[in-house]
Amino acid sequence: MTSYSIAAIPGDGIGGEVISAGVDVLHALAAKDGSFSLTVEPFAWGADYYLEHGEMMPSDGLEILKGYDAIYFGSAGDPRIPDHITLWQLRLKICQGFGQYANVRPTRVLPGVDCPLKGVGPGDFDWVIVRENSEGEYAGVGGRAHQGFDQEVGMDVSVFTRAGVERIHRFALDLARSRPRKLLTMVTKSNAQRHGMVMWDEIFDRVKADFPDVKTDRMLVDAMTTRMVLDPKSLDTIVATNLHADILSDLAAALSGSLGIAPTANLRPEKDFPSMFEPIHGSAFDIMGKGIANPIGSFWSASLMLDHLGEHTAARRLMTAIERVTGAGSIMPRDLGGEATTKEVAEAVINAIRTSNE
Numbered sequence: 001m002t003s004y005s006i007a008a009i010p011g012d013g014i015g016g017e018v019i020s021a022g023v024d025v026l027h028a029l030a031a032k033d034g035s036f037s038l039t040v041e042p043f044a045w046g047a048d049y050y051l052e053h054g055e056m057m058p059s060d061g062l063e064i065l066k067g068y069d070a071i072y073f074g075s076a077g078d079p080r081i082p083d084h085i086t087l088w089q090l091r092l093k094i095c096q097g098f099g100q101y102a103n104v105r106p107t108r109v110l111p112g113v114d115c116p117l118k119g120v121g122p123g124d125f126d127w128v129i130v131r132e133n134s135e136g137e138y139a140g141v142g143g144r145a146h147q148g149f150d151q152e153v154g155m156d157v158s159v160f161t162r163a164g165v166e167r168i169h170r171f172a173l174d175l176a177r178s179r180p181r182k183l184l185t186m187v188t189k190s191n192a193q194r195h196g197m198v199m200w201d202e203i204f205d206r207v208k209a210d211f212p213d214v215k216t217d218r219m220l221v222d223a224m225t226t227r228m229v230l231d232p233k234s235l236d237t238i239v240a241t242n243l244h245a246d247i248l249s250d251l252a253a254a255l256s257g258s259l260g261i262a263p264t265a266n267l268r269p270e271k272d273f274p275s276m277f278e279p280i281h282g283s284a285f286d287i288m289g290k291g292i293a294n295p296i297g298s299f300w301s302a303s304l305m306l307d308h309l310g311e312h313t314a315a316r317r318l319m320t321a322i323e324r325v326t327g328a329g330s331i332m333p334r335d336l337g338g339e340a341t342t343k344e345v346a347e348a349v350i351n352a353i354r355t356s357n358e
C-alpha cells in the first residue's frame with residue numbers, strides 16, 4: 001500500500017475549520033480506496049504563532065516541510081498583523097522557497113450552484129487559470145526611501161526572467177494540450193508595460209511554436225475581465241502573470257458562484273520539493289468560529305492534491321462526491337444559499353464518498 005505524508009497548515013481565521021473538514025474527507029477517501037494511506041501532521045503556524053514568536057513559522061520551517069509529500073494549507077491573514085507580514089512570512093515563503101512556480105486554479109460552475117451571469121450554468125464553462133507563482137510583481141524587489149518626508153518614495157519592481165517566463169508558458173501549453181479543447185489564452189499588458197511584459201509576449205510566441213496542436217490567443221488583462229464576464233464559453237486554459245492571474249482568479253471564483261468553492265494548487269512540477277494545495281479564499285474573520293465556512297474550496301484543493309500524488313481515482317471520486325452533494329441541493333453551505341454548517345457539508349460529502357460506485 002502506498003503511504004503519503006501530508007503537512008497540514010490550517011493557518012488563520014476559517015483555515016482551521018475548512019482544513020479539519022478536508023482532512024476528514026481525505027481519510028474517508030483513503031478508507032474507500034484501500035490502496036493508499038495518509039498520515040497528516042498538523043503545524044500550528046500563522047498569526048498566533050507570530051504573536052508568540054515574532055515569526056509566522058519557525059526559521060527551519062522549510063527544512064521541516066521538505067520531507068512531506070504535499071502541504072495542505074488553510075489561509076493566512078489576521079487583523080492584528082499587517083497583511084504583507086502574514087503573506088510573505090508563510091504562504092509566499094513556502095511557494096518561493098520550494099520553487100512552486102505554477103499556480104493552477106480550475107474554475108467551473110458546479111451542479112446546483114447559481115452562476116451570477118445571466119443564462120450561464122453548470123457545464124457552460126470549464127477554465128484553468130495558470131498563474132506564474134515565483135516572480136513578476138511578487139518578486140519582492142523594491143524599497144522605500146525618505147520615509148516620513150515629503151519626497152518619500154515607494155517602489156515595487158516586477159521581475160521577469162527568461163527562465164521563469166519560459167517555464168510557465170511551457171507548463172500552460174502542456175496543460176492546455178492535455179485538455180479536450182487544446183486552447184490557451186495568454187494574458188498580457190505589453191501595451192503599457194514595455195519591458196518585462198514585451199519579453200513575456202516574445203517568449204510565449206517562441207515556446208508556442210513547439211505546440212502546433214494547441215490553439216492560442218492573446219488578451220490584454222483589462223479586456224480579459226470583460227471577456228470572462230461576457231463570453232465565458234470562449235475560454236479554456238489561461239496563463240497570466242502573478243498579479244494579473246491573482247486578480248482574474250478572484251473574478252473567476254465569483255463567477256463560479258462563490259469564493260468558498262475555488263481551489264488552488266501551488267505546483268512544483270519537478271516534484272523535488274513538495275507542492276502546496278489551498279482554497280483560494282482568505283481567513284474570512286467575519287465568519288470565523290461560527291462553523292459556517294464553506295469547505296468545498298478546501299475539498300476541491302484536496303482533489304488537486306490527490307491528482308498530483310497520482311491518486312487519480314480518489315481525486316475523481318472526491319469531485320463526483322462534491323457534485324452529488326451540490327447537485328442534490330438539500331445540504332448547501334450559506335454562501336451558496338443554503339443553511340448547512342461546515343460539518344454538515346463535510347458529512348454529506350463523506351457519505352457520498354462511502355456510497356460511491358466509482
Ligand code: ATP
Pocket residue numbers: 014075076077078259260261280281282283284285286287292293294295297335
Ligand atoms: P484575507 O485578508 O485573508 O484574504 P479576507 O477576509 O479579506 O481574507 P476572504 O477570506 O478571501 O477575504 O473572503 C472575503 C469574504 O468572502 C469573507 O469575508 C467571507 O464573508 C466570504 N468567504 C470567503 N471564504 C468563504 C468560505 N469558505 N465560506 C463562506 N464565505 C466565505
